[in-house]
Amino acid sequence: MEREYLIQKWLDHSLNAEELEAFKKLEDYDALQLLNRNLQKFKAPEFDKKQSLDFITKNLKPKKHNNWNIKWIRIAAILVISIGSFWYFNKNNNTTINTLASQKTNIDLPDNSNVILNSASNLSYNEKTWYTNRKVNLDGEAFFKVAKGSSFDVKTEKGIVTVLGTQFNVKQRNNYFEVVCYQGLVGVTYMQQPQLQLKPGESFLVIDGKTIKKEVQNKLQPAWITNKSPFKSIPYKHVLSEFERQYNVRFITKGVDLKQLFTGNFTHDNFEIALKSITLPLHLTYSKKNNTITLKRE
Template identity: 30%
Template sequence: MLIIKAKWFSVKKSLIRLHPISRFLCHKSEMTEQAKNKWEELAAKLHGEETDSSVQFEAGDEDLKISQQILDARDKVAKLRNLKSTDKAWREVKGNMKNSRKLWLSFAKYAAVFVVAVLLTGGLFLIQSPSEMPNTFACISAPNGQISNVTLFDGTNVWLNAGSNLKYKQSFGSENREVYLEGEAFFSVTKNKKIPFIVHAGNSAVKVHGTQFNVKAYQSEPVIETVLVEGQVEFMSDNNDVMMKPGQQLLFSRESGNVETKQVNTDEFTSWKGGKIYFDDETLQNLTKQLERWYEVSFTFENEKIRNYRFSGVINKDRSLEYTLRIIQQINKVKFETNKEQIEIMDK
């Protein structure tokens, strides 16, 4: 059984889902945007949260019968949790849902895998046959423009920055605690001396037993960054094994394998969870990469010189893109030409 819990938070008096539980099997067919939206609304209802959209979903959606089947399935699955045989439980769930298979596939657009989604003790569960999918990975993603907060099966809390993906095997928690990161994430790891928690990022890994740390490993960036907030972690690569101490930042070059460590103010590297990012003498090229992920836009440069202009300051995600661009213009002698989601940066 795979478990994931999604959390909510309020920004400007609006209830916003931190990545709308885009929890999926890595090899599944793509869901339509409409289907995804329906799942988000249904998840809100199951979780006990009420939103305007979920009320509309209740009132008139033609697929309401499917959501009712899921709600009815709660009690069935609760009973199945007491069965000793996982395969036996799977067969019974499969039999109970046989009649709704056609409607389910129409609604959720799953082409290869049949799963049952139900709510148990506040989380969204995906139940699947262990014998049918022994090596399946579960994937969690935070699309551009969103920040995700999820709780893994072992109790570890993970924040995913925009444009990030995290995956792990379905045996996570019982046999291993290994995750694979593309992008940026903050981990608050539940202690377990018997099963260490390992974050794989590119050609490196971070091994811990229980601690708080941040890893930044976007594929488009040449350096993998680890910042330790508390506890102790071991950074591992082909050429280096480094034990980090709280307050340290470690920079690892993907190309050369070189490692550099220094003391930093960790708040400046974890504040993105609250929608703030600190930049200290950062190039405009690196700055725009973060803006692209946060605001779902694309930047181009009039010439190569502009890429290396420097910026120091704080960017707030709750501020509009237009406001942020005005601040950058005041610090650097640049101007912006906007065409929908395409923004060109030019010299004044």
């Protein structure tokens, strides 16, 4: 078989078994494999056309009077440049939305799916590949209203949430992972465990590595959308963390048991009432200096 024919099929990843064996017998096989391994390590933001061409020229030195090797160098250079350009522009088609502390925002995705992003959260997706791969990356908390269509994935550090046209809330914070289904059916894959399916009103909650069972809820949306954060038997440290995100403050605690369970809520639009709501039930006193709040046991 002709070299050019085999090389072209190798570039297209379309070699059959017989052609693959013939391809392995080419005198340039080792050099081609070296090129392929280096392409796998390629990083788009560091892409340098001249450096890539120099690398190919150095590792595929043409033999005298061998026009095919010269032709291959040109093909390989074009290949590297093409792949680098594709990865670079594909990477830069990512859309990223960040919210600051005490900020929320509404996001319309390309297919008219809607996301409400909670405070101190980050969401990103690839607009160019959206209609073939509906996937978002989430760090923080968000409420989703997903338009019907192909599979829709929410990827977080701790797990992946997969849905087909539904409404759900995902919260991924430090040692806190929660998914609540409000409409439709939600599949949750947590830390490589078998997928768990949630029906409307059902939830999946893991705090500090421990799975917490919650009662079925009959609600249409999470409370934080209406500026309220409710808690039921939640370690106090997570209550303080949520308060910090909603009011852009920092807590210092003295003699406070951060593992004690808290049941209650606080509002997002009245600082004094909110602070009293999370301190009075536990008999804590507080003092505030700038954006730092010190809590003490009475």
